[in-house]
Amino acid sequence: MANLLNGRVLAKKLNQGTVKVEAAKLARKPGLAVVLVGEDAASKVYVGRKTLVASRVGFEHQQITLPVETSQAELLSVIAGLNADDAVDGILVQLPLPKHIDGTFVLDTIAPEKDVDGFHPVNAGLLAQGRPRFVACTPKGVMELLRDADLSLSGKSAVVVGRSNIVGRPMAQLLEQANCTVTVCHSRTTDLEARVRAADVLVVAIGRPKAIVGDWVKPGAIVVDVGINRLDDGSLCGDVDFEGAVDKAGWITPVPGGVGPMTIAMLMANTLASAQARQA
Ligand code: NDP
Numbered sequence: 001m002a003n004l005l006n007g008r009v010l011a012k013k014l015n016q017g018t019v020k021v022e023a024a025k026l027a028r029k030p031g032l033a034v035v036l037v038g039e040d041a042a043s044k045v046y047v048g049r050k051t052l053v054a055s056r057v058g059f060e061h062q063q064i065t066l067p068v069e070t071s072q073a074e075l076l077s078v079i080a081g082l083n084a085d086d087a088v089d090g091i092l093v094q095l096p097l098p099k100h101i102d103g104t105f106v107l108d109t110i111a112p113e114k115d116v117d118g119f120h121p122v123n124a125g126l127l128a129q130g131r132p133r134f135v136a137c138t139p140k141g142v143m144e145l146l147r148d149a150d151l152s153l154s155g156k157s158a159v160v161v162g163r164s165n166i167v168g169r170p171m172a173q174l175l176e177q178a179n180c181t182v183t184v185c186h187s188r189t190t191d192l193e194a195r196v197r198a199a200d201v202l203v204v205a206i207g208r209p210k211a212i213v214g215d216w217v218k219p220g221a222i223v224v225d226v227g228i229n230r231l232d233d234g235s236l237c238g239d240v241d242f243e244g245a246v247d248k249a250g251w252i253t254p255v256p257g258g259v260g261p262m263t264i265a266m267l268m269a270n271t272l273a274s275a276q277a278r279q280a
Contacts, residue, residue: 002249005145005224011261014144019268020057023275030275031060032090032116032267033082037075037101038068042230043094050092053264059271060087072101076109083111089278090116090271095166113278116270119166127170130177134270139171141262142203142224143178149251151222154179159195161185161212161239162205167226171203204239214244223252226259 036047054061082091091114097103112122118136158180162168176182196216205226227239238255
């Protein structure tokens with residue numbers, strides 16, 4: 001039976017420990033602005049959680065909710081205002097944006113020194129070069145989970161399934177920088193099963209419920225399931241068949257309670273780091 005990588009417990013420890021303590025030492029509280037466009041139900045839940053945790057760790061926070069018909073120009077003007085506001089250390093635009101808005105164009109206008117999501121090309125480029133500033137919160141949270149469990153990564157075979165800019169790609173870069181030998185799989189990968197079977201460290205971020213069969217997991221492997229999928233009965237599950245994998249893995253994240261809370265904790269850590277840098 002695998003050991004659980006419990007993100008809920010670690011996130012609480014980090015939020016209530018370092019982040020809250022260090023934030024209280026600053027002359028001005030860290031400020032986080034979260035922008036939500038439209039009425040997407042899941043986005044509303046995520047934004048609500050982020051602002052709740054921000055208040056618990058003692059940050060100033062504001063949620064800017066814009067109607068779904070907001071134009072791209074109006075959204076850009078909101079972001080320009082936040083870029084210019086000295087009380088705002090971190091800006092987050094909740095994804096997905098409505099279809100009439102070019103998300104990439106919009107995210108590129110966030111000041112890189114306030115880009116606490118780590119999606120701006122400047123921050124993505126710094127990570128790619130191995131000199132990270134703001135690292136995307138989900139992969140950063142995965143690395144914290146592995147570090148906290150004191151798992152050795154150097155020389156291990158890592159397989160990352162998914163290559164999005166917000167999860168898979170930065171995840172692969174972080175694992176490579178931790179001296180894993182990394183294989184990145186995606187929708188065109190042939191023989192996914194064989195690649196998964198070879199993984200000492202497996203990170204899955206594809207958004208397909210239970211797509212990774214438990215039996216594929218290498219005995220003793222570290223399995224990190226980033227996926228969050230809602231099933232017809234309303235329950236949540238990951239991209240890995242947890243029940244099948246838990247007896248084979250050495251370590252595994254649950255869904256929910258694994259990577260999700262760590263993503264929010266890393267958003268707080270990045271916002272704190274921004275506030276510290278901007279007040280230095
Ligand atoms: P994207 O849809 O942006 O990317 C999905 C990736 O998975 C793509 O690279 C795609 O390949 C690949 N893929 C899709 N189907 C398969 C398949 N059958 N086999 C192999 N690869 C496949 O998703 P995200 O990266 O944004 O999110 C992935 C999952 O993680 C989602 O469930 C999301 O909800 C969850 N998530 C969870 C977070 C958390 O805090 N826990 C935070 C962010 C996301 P290709 O590039 O070829 O299209």
